[in-house]
Amino acid sequence: MANIASVLKSEIARLARREIRSELASLRKASSQHRSTIAALRREVEQLRKQVRSSGKATRAAPAATEESVQRRFRSAGVAVHRKRLGLSAADYGALVGVSGQTIYHWEEGQRPRAAQLQALAAVRGIGKREAAQRLAALADKAPKKPAVKKPAAKKRPRRS
Template identity: 55%
Template structure:
């Protein structure tokens, strides 16, 4: 009898393993499908968020451009780039102190702006914009006049 009992026990455990394996296989397939759909939804959300940011940026910049046409103040539409400031100063061949004189600030302030440790105020942005439009000759004339 012990033979039949052990055979029956092994057969039951084999069948149980087979059943569990089939159940787990369907769960694995479902899990894989769900993970793929979650990844697709995440990509879609990221895409929609990017579009929303772009739309908000466009809508917030559109009234600003309209306001600058209507009013005399164009300050809000000014942008600042530290690398462009450094490149422009280098292009003109000026020291930070000389460039600061043109803008109306100190040379140390120019260094801080170029390093990104500080940002210019609206009035200073206007000064930067006026210097931005000058060439080497005009800059030399302004520096000699002072």
């Protein structure tokens, strides 16, 4: 005859497996439902993101352009062409813009001006030869005249033999 302890042990194991199976079935069913709900929510979120992107593009109105917020484009060749069209030297063109002639040469070679300088360049871009000449004359009138200072004659040094 079988040992009563081994019979009880096998019966307890069988009942435990049965209980676990019934609990696992309900957990598997709940887990499956949660996964399908999560997938549906992900699809909905993606659809809403697409709607936001498309509505943002369609209804995006350009903000009122103020003088500071305008994004200026810069082309080095454009500066050179405009300066030559006005018939000005780099120093004169620089005086109109408010920078040195050397800076104009740098811009024509490809260096990019700062934002404040871009605004000054944009202001000068719309003028013609006559207005450029008038502005240069006005700048020359405003500039303080420097007195001519003669350099003292260099002393002659005796030659060494």
